[in-house]
Amino acid sequence: MLTLYSMPSSGNSYKVRLLLSLLGRRYHHVPCETRSPDLQAAKTEGKLPLGKVPALHLDTGEVLSESNAILWYLASGTPWIPDDPLAQARMLSWMFFEQNRHEPAIAVRASLRCYPHLADEATPELLDQLLESGNGILELMEHGLHDQDWFAGDTPTIADIALYAYTHTAEDRGGFNLSPFPALRDWLKRTSTLPGYEPLTGPAHG
Incomplete structure (x- = not known):
């Protein structure tokens, strides 16, 4: 196992x-x-x-x-990775985006707000800076979902999983406002209704 x-x-x-x-x-x-x-x-x-x-x-x-x-x-070998090379490249581009641009803004702001041992680093100036850069990231994601349900095409891929993890808690933990991003909010709802979905606080399978 x-x-x-x-x-x-x-x-x-x-x-x-x-x-x-x-x-x-x-x-x-x-x-x-x-x-x-x-x-x-x-x-x-x-x-x-x-x-x-x-x-x-x-x-x-x-x-x-x-x-x-x-x-x-x-x-690998499942529908979560598309067969088409171009679709794979789109998927990977969003996954690189998630680690290089999304996480340093969205996830870092949430960490500074939520973890007590980081409280000394959570200056108002840094939190404001991360809020501004994070909103720019969310705007890019909103544009990426224009006229499509998933980031890499017609079906969900691991790019959606990668981006969902920190985005779905961006409001509660990161202090972002997602109301200006309707396509992004609809995507979050679609992801949360996928068969087998488990929330962040859900049980781990033993």
């Missing part, structure tokens, strides 16, 4: 749990919350090759790190 080391409150970890649930894959979950003894123990024991979660341990003994790489591995 697959073993997943993940942080329950982390969007990057949630991506993997969500895809596993949508695929109906069983796995053993080892929760490692930030700064917890479990996380430190996993690092010490070599369970996290890159020193962070998520980390997916395969039956073969191999360990995969980086959330979007894990998504690619799990989705």
